[in-house]
Amino acid sequence: MTSGAALVSILRQGSYLVASVHTALDDSEMIRFQNDLIAQIGKHRSRGVIIDVAALDVLDSFGSKTLRNIAEMARLRGAVTVIVGIQPDVAFAMVQLGMGTGNVPTALDLEEGLVFLNSRVGHTESAAALQRDPYS
Amino acid sequence: MHMDESEVHVMRDVPDPSRQDKDQLLPQLVAHLREHRTKLRQEWASRIQDTHLLEAMTPQEMAAEATSVYDNYVEVLETGSVEALQHYARDLSERIIPRGVETHEVIGIVLLLRDVLARSLFEKYQRDFALLNRVLDAYEPAANRIANTVAVSFVDERERVIRQQQDAIRELSTPVLPVRERLLILPIIGVLDSERARQLTEQLLSGIRTHRAKVVVIDITGAPDVDTTVANHLVQTVDASRLMGASVIITGLSPKIAQTLVTIGVDLSKMNTIGDLQGGLEEAERLLGYTVTREAGATSS
Numbered sequence: 001m002t003s004g005a006a007l008v009s010i011l012r013q014g015s016y017l018v019a020s021v022h023t024a025l026d027d028s029e030m031i032r033f034q035n036d037l038i039a040q041i042g043k044h045r046s047r048g049v050i051i052d053v054a055a056l057d058v059l060d061s062f063g064s065k066t067l068r069n070i071a072e073m074a075r076l077r078g079a080v081t082v083i084v085g086i087q088p089d090v091a092f093a094m095v096q097l098g099m100g101t102g103n104v105p106t107a108l109d110l111e112e113g114l115v116f117l118n119s120r121v122g123h124t125e126s127a128a129a130l131q132r133d134p135y136s
Numbered sequence: 137m138h139m140d141e142s143e144v145h146v147m148r149d150v151p152d153p154s155r156q157d158k159d160q161l162l163p164q165l166v167a168h169l170r171e172h173r174t175k176l177r178q179e180w181a182s183r184i185q186d187t188h189l190l191e192a193m194t195p196q197e198m199a200a201e202a203t204s205v206y207d208n209y210v211e212v213l214e215t216g217s218v219e220a221l222q223h224y225a226r227d228l229s230e231r232i233i234p235r236g237v238e239t240h241e242v243i244g245i246v247l248l249l250r251d252v253l254a255r256s257l258f259e260k261y262q263r264d265f266a267l268l269n270r271v272l273d274a275y276e277p278a279a280n281r282i283a284n285t286v287a288v289s290f291v292d293e294r295e296r297v298i299r300q301q302q303d304a305i306r307e308l309s310t311p312v313l314p315v316r317e318r319l320l321i322l323p324i325i326g327v328l329d330s331e332r333a334r335q336l337t338e339q340l341l342s343g344i345r346t347h348r349a350k351v352v353v354i355d356i357t358g359a360p361d362v363d364t365t366v367a368n369h370l371v372q373t374v375d376a377s378r379l380m381g382a383s384v385i386i387t388g389l390s391p392k393i394a395q396t397l398v399t400i401g402v403d404l405s406k407m408n409t410i411g412d413l414q415g416g417l418e419e420a421e422r423l424l425g426y427t428v429t430r431e432a433g434a435t436s437s
Contacts, residue, residue, distance in 0.1 A: 092372065
């Protein structure tokens with residue numbers, strides 16, 4: 001992976017990917033993050049993606065647009081995306097500047113994001129599990 | 137500052153002997169006003185009654201206040217000390233403002249007293265016009281300064297009271313109350329201006345984080361009106377709450393506010409609104425998966 005691990009860490013957690021953004025990213029770093037994440041979704045056959053932006057105290061228009069794009073790309077690759085950890089100030093600034101997260105779901109923090117993904121992805125998984133012979 | 141004005145005034149009229157005049161005439165004048173204290177005070181009181189001022193006060197109260205105002209007035213004429221008068225006027229204002237005394241009444245009675253005293257000076261010095269002029273030169277600036285001081289003190293005191301009340305209201309105005317785990321209520325009571333709306337957003341968003349809220353009920357039953365700015369701010373608050381993973385239910389939109397919002401064209405399509413707080417709470421409980429059931433056999437009374 002060419003992107004600096006210090007800026008964003010992408011961790012696999014079961015069938016989910018957890019991407020934590022540790023610091024404000026400039027435009028090219030954002031694009032690199034996008035490429036890495038989309039590549040990893042296919043690699044790990046992930047069903048859900050959590051993007052944690054709790055460490056950010058500012059999120060510009062390009063940043064939020066890229067997050068929306070990532071969510072749409074992830075959907076095309078078969079994963080549900082949820083953005084978590086948006087700070088109060090960031091949330092209000094985003095709304096005031098008219099750049100929400102569009103249709104991308106959001107949750108308070110990582111824990112809530114996992115609960116959300118379980119509710120959205122969990123039932124398809126258990127449906128798949130039913131068809132599998134547990135003793136094979 | 138007032139002192140300078142009066143000096144300039146006197147010096148312009150009669151340059152040299154005026155200082156002396158003032159020094160001699162003022163004590164003379166004060167002695168006259170002290171001597172006729174009872175008569176002049178009564179005349180003043182009856183003039184106040186004639187003009188229907190201070191009707192919020194009982195005659196006894198008015199007589200007591202009139203006596204102390206009169207004595208203070210004469211004392212300030214004598215000493216020229218505005219500080220003592222300022223202190224007294226502030227004190228007086230503090231007492232009479234809660235009784236509903238208006239600014240025009242306070243200024244009115246002070247001006248009446250000034251006129252009553254001036255009349256008595258006319259009467260005393262009517263035979264010597266030159267002397268009368270000099271007495272008035274000494275009296276008028278001092279009297280005007282008193283009227284000015286009393287009016288300013290009264291208005292200052294009133295503004296202080298208003299500021300104090302505004303602060304108190306502002307502090308109490310936006311409580312964020314947790315009612316169940318992950319459920320917040322935000323009752324809004326009173327006029328919602330943009331400053332309050334900003335404060336509300338701040339408190340709500342930090343409340344969502346600290347209480348890990350999933351649902352917030354904003355109840356605006358107690359808000360009399362909203363304008364475009366505030367309505368848009370509310371919409372932004374709802375959007376920002378959603379970004380933090382909480383859904384917002386707005387309850388208690390009055391008929392007037394509902395009509396205003398639709399007429400001014402605020403986009404409320406994304407807002408989840410429910411008629412009253414009770415309905416809002418029930419919906420919030422449903423969203424959170426709570427079921428509240430009444431125990432069989434329990435009575436409501």
